[in-house]
Amino acid sequence: MGSPAAPIVLIAKAQVSGLCDEIAPGLAEVGVMLPSNPLQHLLLQGLARPIVMTSGNLSGRPPALSNAQALNDLADIADGFLLHNRDIVQRMDDSLVRLSGEMLRRARATSRTRCRCRRG
Secondary structure, three states: OOOOOOOEEEEEHHHOOOOOOOOOOOOOEEEEOOOOOHHHHHHHOOOOOOOOOOOOOOOOOOOOOOHHHHHHHHOOOOOOOOOOOOOOOOOOOOOEEEOOOOEEEOOOOOOOOOOOOOOO
């Protein structure tokens, strides 16, 4: 979790104490992560408990690219929004691993960095 890739780690819901039933209903696992950017560090500073956050998308759909799209798509299900003055140009998924270390999705900083190329 503390690597530069900052993966989301899937763990059994039963392993997370104090998790309410309304979080990820019908699923046996939840994804946990450490703060991965300065804003998250500032927001979480001083909290002595985990918080729930989402990627800002409806189930089965990609994350919104703009604040307007997020406000429109998620208005009926979100209690609040933390917006930024920059739209997303390119969506980027987080890496996803199981607690066992099994890589489920390679993304940010986990893809292979070497490739062999023929000369000429």
